[in-house]
Amino acid sequence: MLSKARVAGLKGLGVVALLVCSAGISSVVIADDQVWTGAERSGNKDGTIPEWGGMDKPLAGYSYGKFRGDYWSHKGDKPLFTIDSSNVEKYADKLPPGEIAVMKAIPGYQMDVYPSHRDCGFPANVEANTKATLGKSKISADGWSLQDAVLPSVPFPQPKSGIEAMWNFLARYQGAGVIWPLGRTYVSPRPGGTEPLDLRYVQSYYMPWAEKSSSSPTQSPLFQGLYYAFVKPAAFEGQALIQRYYWGKDAESFYYFPGQRRVRRLPSYAYDSPLIGIENQYPSDMIFMMIGNPDRFDWKIVGKKEMYVPYNAFGWMRFDSTMKNEDWAGPKFVKSEVRRYELHRVWVIEATVKAGIRHNAPHKFFYLDEDSWLPALAEDYDAQGKIWKMKEGTVIPMWDLGACSNTAGIYVNDLASGRYLVDGVVIGLGKDIINLPTNNGDKTLKDDFYTAESLRAISER
Numbered sequence: 001m002l003s004k005a006r007v008a009g010l011k012g013l014g015v016v017a018l019l020v021c022s023a024g025i026s027s028v029v030i031a032d033d034q035v036w037t038g039a040e041r042s043g044n045k046d047g048t049i050p051e052w053g054g055m056d057k058p059l060a061g062y063s064y065g066k067f068r069g070d071y072w073s074h075k076g077d078k079p080l081f082t083i084d085s086s087n088v089e090k091y092a093d094k095l096p097p098g099e100i101a102v103m104k105a106i107p108g109y110q111m112d113v114y115p116s117h118r119d120c121g122f123p124a125n126v127e128a129n130t131k132a133t134l135g136k137s138k139i140s141a142d143g144w145s146l147q148d149a150v151l152p153s154v155p156f157p158q159p160k161s162g163i164e165a166m167w168n169f170l171a172r173y174q175g176a177g178v179i180w181p182l183g184r185t186y187v188s189p190r191p192g193g194t195e196p197l198d199l200r201y202v203q204s205y206y207m208p209w210a211e212k213s214s215s216s217p218t219q220s221p222l223f224q225g226l227y228y229a230f231v232k233p234a235a236f237e238g239q240a241l242i243q244r245y246y247w248g249k250d251a252e253s254f255y256y257f258p259g260q261r262r263v264r265r266l267p268s269y270a271y272d273s274p275l276i277g278i279e280n281q282y283p284s285d286m287i288f289m290m291i292g293n294p295d296r297f298d299w300k301i302v303g304k305k306e307m308y309v310p311y312n313a314f315g316w317m318r319f320d321s322t323m324k325n326e327d328w329a330g331p332k333f334v335k336s337e338v339r340r341y342e343l344h345r346v347w348v349i350e351a352t353v354k355a356g357i358r359h360n361a362p363h364k365f366f367y368l369d370e371d372s373w374l375p376a377l378a379e380d381y382d383a384q385g386k387i388w389k390m391k392e393g394t395v396i397p398m399w400d401l402g403a404c405s406n407t408a409g410i411y412v413n414d415l416a417s418g419r420y421l422v423d424g425v426v427i428g429l430g431k432d433i434i435n436l437p438t439n440n441g442d443k444t445l446k447d448d449f450y451t452a453e454s455l456r457a458i459s460e461r
Helices: 004-009 015-023 088-094 097-105 124-133 162-170 284-289 452-459
Strands: 081-083 111-113 177-187 197-206 222-232 240-246 252-257 262-265 297-310 341-353 363-369 375-381 387-392 396-398 403-405 410-414 419-425 434-436
Touching: 081 088, 088 097, 088 297, 097 375, 097 387, 111 341, 162 297, 162 341, 162 363, 240 452, 252 452, 262 452, 284 410, 297 363, 297 375, 341 375
Parallel strands: none
Antiparallel strands: 081 111, 177 197, 177 419, 177 434, 197 222, 222 240, 240 252, 252 262, 297 341, 341 363, 363 375, 375 387, 387 410, 396 403, 410 419
């Protein structure tokens, strides 16, 4: 059963979206007032959401290695207003129940709302592939896997079901690969404690189907490759993971334990299994807001809604090595100087665990940005129907990629444990994320890098 807060939070959803989804679309076309991605081209009636403008470009002088926020054309924006526990009810119709719960539970938590900018676009080949795959992309007979799509693209710009909308996110364009020369996972102290968990790692993320101008799931059985190796703390240094995700079968996970000097296969390191070393705060499928097969849930489009969501928050990417933890990480929440919120239209997607399947968060909601299909927000509910985790993503234009990305980090407030988690960020680490739109010959942009044999070879040096 959903809580009263959950039901109230879903009021006011877009009627047009509900009618389209319930009636189905027999002839798939892009309407005159729609972008080819499926987003509404026009702004809203109030003028608080602008017309779509396409991919943002940096100010003159930007090159990789410089702080992106200094070269954003709207860097001078000031907050329009601030939402906190004193006025949250005034804005409740544009907030998810999880965000309201966090604001009421954590003293001092606030959201600074800025002018909205629709800066997200895609490279020309992604647009061409989306038009080519229109009406061709299908969900397989298993009810969840993707087939017949021309990639990289938005497979379903006119989604008729929740699983189609989720594939727009899962198969999002992020180029051929993403590399973290140094990344961090930060978990706030336990209640009553003073020491946070502050991990360092190197990581790479490979999408073979996106390294060419046009591909398909059948041409590339490997959906995603993921490499992760601990750098700090010393107790975890040298431990490393390689995962292979596929289009239509279970993922494979291999882990190197330096004390044993062995690579072991982890047969169940997916879904809600906790990630090693993160104090049971991070389930495997929460990476990038969601990773892995969507086969354990039934997915439903609830509708579209205007909401205040994290957007253009370049503060998450401030890699200046002079940044200290106290500059951005508060004892109970990430400081508002790092976070930024704007009003955008989002698709509301409900996920309910399938009958006979177990998951520690059996009920979820995802809020997908209409322009990028990235999850700006997501909520986890526990088995009793109570809000458990409020998750915030990042929707940030990556000019070197030619698209917006959500790889710059996630921020999770856990209402059960009283802790928060941040992952994927480069704050204070001195090195930016590297986006690789095409295969440049990097060793991590190869299928055979993501194997047990490769993990053994690179770990035992």
